[in-house]
Amino acid sequence: MADTNYDVIVLGSGPGGYVAAIRCAQLGLKTAIVERELLGGICLNWGCIPTKALLRSAEILHYAQHAKDYGLKIAGAIEADLEAVVKRSRGVAKQLNQGVTHLMKKNKIAVHMGEGTLTGPTSLTVKGEKGEEKLTAKHVIVATGARARDLPFAPADGKRVWTYRHAMTPKEMPKKLLVIGSGAIGIEFASFYNDMGVDVTVVEMLDRVVPVEDKDVSAFLEKSLTKQGMTIMTGAGVEDLKVTAKGVKAKIKDSKGKVSETEFSHCITAIGIVPNTENVGLEKLADMDRGFIQIDDYGRTKSKGLWAIGDCTPGPWLAHKASHEGVTTAEAIAKELGNKDVHPHPLDRANIPGCTYCHPQIASVGLTEAKAKEAGHEVKAGTFPFIGNGKAIALGEADGFVKTVFDAKTGELLGAHMVGAEVTEMIQGFVVGKTLETTEAELMQTIFPHPTISESMHESVLASYGRALHI
Incomplete structure (x- = not known):
């Protein structure tokens, strides 16, 4: 037994x-x-x-x-x-x-x-x-x-209406894809299928894509995805979805309140969990x-x-x-159970990074500029574009930026927000910094290796204090 x-x-x-x-x-x-x-x-x-x-x-x-x-x-x-x-x-x-x-x-x-x-x-x-x-x-x-989470009026069937799970093992390539929701999962699949040559439309209920990110990141991503050929509809909602033999018919209400019916071959729902x-x-x-x-x-x-x-x-x-x-x-x-050698620490939610692996990538930690102001901080924020970074230009990846947000009084790093190549790997530098309760002074004194895209992290800190060198 x-x-x-x-x-x-x-x-x-x-x-x-x-x-x-x-x-x-x-x-x-x-x-x-x-x-x-x-x-x-x-x-x-x-x-x-x-x-x-x-x-x-x-x-x-x-x-x-x-x-x-x-x-x-x-x-x-x-x-x-x-x-x-x-x-x-x-x-x-x-x-x-x-x-x-x-x-x-x-x-x-x-x-x-x-x-x-x-x-x-x-x-x-x-x-x-x-x-x-x-x-x-x-x-x-x-x-x-x-x-x-399923759409109440169109539960996933695995044939025409997909969750992430169906989208990972498709039996056929969609011709025209509707993605409902622009959080990390929705945007990653939109990015994947768009790169694979599919005609992709993203519908987001809120007024911007990746709504938990800093609004500058959202604006940059929307512009980039649109340039890549995606149709992005923000402040919009899918009011009805009918599965047909050939695909799905979606009634979409746009940001101006106009409802139109469009046919798609497949639909991915990414509206939460x-x-x-x-x-x-x-x-x-x-x-x-x-x-x-x-x-x-x-x-x-x-x-x-x-x-x-x-x-x-x-x-x-x-x-x-x-x-x-x-x-x-x-x-x-x-x-x-009596172990005197362990000293558990509660989770600090302010230091949990978020990464989205769309193209371009997104990564962030801590407060957005808007949230920092809402929380009563007087802020210093700075942005450094990848176009000022030698390694990014050499890689042919000059689209993107790093933005940092500091408390103007104490110099505490409140948040960092990035969009562009390799940012999901770079964010950890700021996560370590935040965990160690860094201020702008330590980050400015830190030597970043050259040539790396990570130098744009250093420059964004300098930019927050009007000291950027390469812009």
Whole structure:
């Protein structure tokens, strides 16, 4: 009979759950993980990672089509082999899934495959291949994640109306694609399919694309995507969507209130997420708000021994936030179980970076200029364009900018916002700076290597104080 009693059981094996399990195991706790589908959860198997593989294929295609800009000739037609592109992406996902399987073995974490349901704060049943198992623990971490929200009048059918999941393994290339929602997921798929040669229209309810970003970034991205051939409709809404034999008919109300009907071959809905918190047994055990589990700064719910992390808790709904919470919660549990050497720190939401892998890329951390002013800060903000950066020009990637926002009185770095090549890798410099509570003085004194695009980060800090050198 397999052992069914643990120190910690983690329900869900996404980037929150599996990282929490590893940290628990590192701290000497007897740990199990329960997963109903694939180890690694949505992020590794159907989300963050395989989408980046798709976007990489689109990026290479884009470069090949613009080879002459770099003095190169490519003989013959360059075209996308959709089946091969999808196959590569699935291969990447499989490799990472196997990686998580290996990490579970290495850390001696028991894996129970099946549907887990809580029977109390620290007990659950798992219905899986082995029938029904009853598991108990001193602590349980709920990391059940979230799923795509459906349009009420047009639920995804996988044929014509897609969620991100269908959009990743398309059976056919869309001819004319409607993307509803311009958050990270919507914009990434719009960018992918546009680069692959599809006629793409994006409809966003709010007055600008990527609405959580700084408005200068939104404006730059909209201009760039429009130049790339996309149709961008902001302040607009899809009022009705009818699936036909050949595609979808959408009634779209534009920003002026005019309604028109347009036909598309396919539609992707990217209008937010719904937490996977139904039918888990949480009803009496945790306080909920719109389905999200309410927790304290360390992941505790109202029931002793029951914790929650990641996308089933309040946002931002990002994989790296879930992983960070996983570590914090694991350490808080170890501390409760008598470990005096761990010192968990609550999550600082001001230091969570956001990255969107469209073309051009977007990355940001902290407050936008508008939000900083709303919060009562007197601000100093500066922008440096990539056109003033030697490396960006040499790469043929001179479109983009870095913007930094400081508190005028204290010099504290409040936020950083970037759009352009490689910014998703560069943002981490500002994240480290913010975590170390940097001011403009340290950043100005920091020597940035030349030639790199990261020099534009330095210049944007200088620009905030009227000291930019290359503009």
